[in-house]
Each structure stands twice: as structure tokens, then as C-alpha cells.
Amino acid sequence: MKPFLITTAIDYTNAPPHIGHAYEKILADVLARYQRQQGREVFFLTGVDQHGQKVQQSAEREGIAPQEFADRVSEKFLSLWKTLGISYDAWAATTAPLHKAAVQRILNDLKERDWLYKATYSGHYSVRQEQFLTDKERGPDGEFGPEWGEVILLNEENWYFRLSKCSEWLHGFLETRKDFVTPDFRQTELKNAASKITGDLCISRPKSRLEWGIELPFDTGFVTYVWFDALINYISFAGYGVAGSSFETLWPADHHVIGKDILIPAHGVYWPCMLHAMGFSDEQMPHLLVHGFWSLRGEKVSKSTGNVVDPTALAESYGTTALRYYLMRDAVMGRDADFSEERLLLRHNTELGNGLGNLVNRTLSMTRRYREGSPKSVPLPEDLSAHRSADVESMRSFVTQMDAAQIHAGIETMVDLVNRANALVESSAPWKLAKDPEQADRLDAVLATLILSARAAATLLLPVAPDAATEILRQLSLDPAAIAGEIVVEDLPEGYVCGEPIPVFPRLELPVVEDAAA
């Protein structure tokens, strides 16, 4: 089987990361870890988009070089990914020489095959804002408002990509490849939108206006603009066009994980058309996994209202485990979700602490108390055999759900498994069995079954909360259960002795808010 290639959007290095950035990377990370757990080779690519006007302007404001500014912001992303345990295999920074070379090779090739041309555009231009204006910027009276300053008519030469040449192909492709985009309603949206997109794509900026970009190899007065730089990271960092690289086995991407904001037109129209122009076949087109947005207490997250959630602060307050778990648990794949710290605590304290953590704790405690950590291997009574079969069913469901990128559903399966195990503790009441010598065998069987359920739960938690799940397995003195291929529950290994229980999910509370006015 080909390696699993998963990418995220590359983040723009103009502003520090917010909760949405963190969500997307955790989402990709969970899928990557799951695939590794399945025994599949994984190439997980993420990175930063460092070029462009905003970076150039921000750097100028601070009186430093754009590279320095971009590096400084990139550092914040890198540090956050380290905190959150994002297990990427390659880092796509668009100022890397490898990437520049790939972009220029592709541009040269497309130009030679007449996919690019130069033309003059004429339009209203705001000198103050350094941008062309469209009808959108006109006020109700049809005039451009005072915020634009002096507006002049300007002619500007630029390079264009013959996007219109692809429209027929794209239409057919979207008809044929029904699963190009997940979730499916996004593909419907894309189809509707794509049919309306006409004209070609401007891919350059004159250096007079923007210097901070990749120079066009055939016209050095221009740099590449946005998409012909940023999108290409998906292939350049996978080794596209590099002799002896593993690109041919890696491509196509199993998931481009992106937010709903950049599906149309960038990833849904430009990107497949660019690949098509480069000569990629329909079978070599990637798959897009589109996630929703997080709002904050019902309000849209926006920098202007200042309600930006800082993921670094969250990770510090509540820990990586709780944050990763909550974000994956509470967002239904593809849909928007509402962020609140109360819900984060609720999910962590009830499902992880009271549910899984307590199961591990009470199981280990009883095993040590009644059997010195080593339950004997005995024939299984029917009810416990049925319990283990149910665990197998849960693990199978989990695999199906994770294969479909339904992480929230996979977590729910884990929670169900834990609840079933906690119910088994009550119904079998090991503390009563321990008092009755005739029930000795049954006690051994119950404890072993509970240990195996705890292992199964930790195994399912592993991609979502690797640190916590690893710690549980350490306490259980077991390796993760095998969930690739045919799934079975094996009995405890010969000479098994469990470890000591230590709470893995300490109860979290809202921090006491200091009254600033006091």
C-alpha cells in the first residue's frame, strides 16, 4: 500500500496562531498517528506560508527584513506544534530553496507549454492601500469611500494562468470524482461555485508593488502571487521533480486537510487545475478534507473584537491532553463548533477522568489488592467472553470511523467501551467475589477482562491523546492492542504483572479569575 500522505494548510506568518490553526493541525496529527498505528507508512506535511504583501508590510513597520519577521512568527507556530505534539514528518516553509526551485521549474514548464501569458489590467487602484479595488469596495452611492484615500485609474501588466482552459475538464472531474471533497455537501457547494468561475488567474505581482515572493524565472520584474507559491508546497516538499525522491510513491495526497474558507476557489478550483496543467492525471488528484470553524461562545472569532483564543495559553492552563481531546471530541467533522472552556473541562473531567481514568485506577487497584497484580489465566465464563467480543466490535467500529476521518465518532466508540467496562465492574462486583473462595476463578477472569478493556480503550485513545494513552499502557504494563487487520482480544501474556495506578487525568478546574480592577 502506498504511504499515507497527509497535509495541512500552511499558515500565514503574519499573525500568531489561534485556536483554528491548532484544531487543524491536531486533526491532521490524529489521522496521521492513527495510520501509523495501522502499520502504514505516513508522510505528514505541514508548514508556513512566509511570502506576501502583509509580511512585507509588517516587517517594514518593525524595520526588519521580511525573512526575519516571517521566521519570528514561524517560530511561534513551531513552538506550538511541539507543545501540542504534532508529529509532522516535514516542514514546508515557502522560503526554502527546495520550494523556490520547484515553483520556478513548474512556472517555466507551464510557460513553455503556453499555460501562462502576460496581459495588462486596468482598474481603480488605491494608492494608500496599495491594492486594486473592485465593486465590492464601492459604497452605497457607488463611490469609493474615504478610507481608500486617493483612487486612481492604473494600468498594470501581470502574468496569468489559463484557468479558463480547464473549466470543462474540472466540471467533468467533479462529476466523476464524487469523493474529491469530504464532507459531500462541500463538493456540492464547490460544483455550484466552480461553474460560475470564469476568466484566468493572475499569478504575479510587479516587484514595484511586492518584492517579497518568488521571482518569475522568465520575467524577473515580477514575483509569484499567493497560490502558485503556497499551493505548490504540497508537492514541492514531497519531492516533486527531484531525481531520486519518493514523490512517485507518496502522491497523491490522501488528505489535504483545509478549512472551509480556502476550499473555493483555491483548493477546489485552482489547485486541481494547476495539477491538471502540470500533467497530473485524474487518478493523481488529491483528496480534500474540509473542516469547519470554531466560534467562541457563539461569536465568530475575529481579531477586531479581540475574542481570539490563544492555544498556547490553553495548553498551559489545561494541558495538551485535555485540549486535543476536547477539540477532537466536540467538533463534528466538517461542521462548525463552539468553543468554551466549560465544555473543555466537562469533556475532560467526565469522559477521561471519571470514565477512562477511573476505570484504569479501580481495575489496577483491585488487581493489586486481590491478586498482587497477576490474575490467573482461567477459562472464560460466557458473560465475560461476550464482553470481550463487544470490545472487539468497538475496535472494529473505531477503525471504520477513523478510516472515514470521523474522529468524533471514533472517540465516542472509545467512551462507549469505557462505560461498558465500568458497568461490568458494578455487575461483577469483584470486591464481593474476593470474599468468596469459591469465586476465585471468576475474580481472575473479571480482572483480566477489565485490564484488557482498559488496554483497548487506551489503544483507541492513542492517536488523540498519545501521552495519556501511553501512560495508561505503562501502568497496565501492556503494549497497545493490535487494531490492524483481523482484530481479536488475546488473553494476558504469560507472567503478567500490572503496574501501580497513578491518576492520569487529574480533575481540571476553571482558573480563578483575578480581578484586574482590584
Add this chain to the structure above:
RNA sequence: GCCAGUAUAGCUCAGCGGUAGAGUAGGGGACUCAUAAGCCCUUGGUCGCAGGUUCGAAUCCUGCUACUGGCACCA
């Protein structure tokens, strides 16, 4: 203007033609291995509104409302 999505218990959501469901929060109970966790029972909803199709609609159709998003326009 066009095209979607969402609207079900306080909260998060499932159900998508056949007597309203889960988790969580609230109430009660029995237990004690455990992070005062867990388990059992329970309160709680004219399924956004109005019509229609049907023996029967949360579920299908039409209209409306609210919220969210996409496109028409980004050179």
C-alpha cells in the same frame, strides 16, 4: 440575486416515513474497588414557524423565519 448548510430535552448531538432518543446537566436510590469517581432509576421536548402529501411526518414536498457559509467581484 443565485446556491448550500444548520434549526430535536438547559447544553452537545443522534434519529431522517411507523408509539420522541443518547450523553451531559438537575432529582432520587443502592453500593464501596476507585480521581466523592462508578452503577441503577428518574424529571425534562406542541422535533424553528405555517401549509401540503400520506392510513401515519421530526423524518417527504412547498412557503416563511433565524443563524452560518459559498458564488456573482478580488487583476
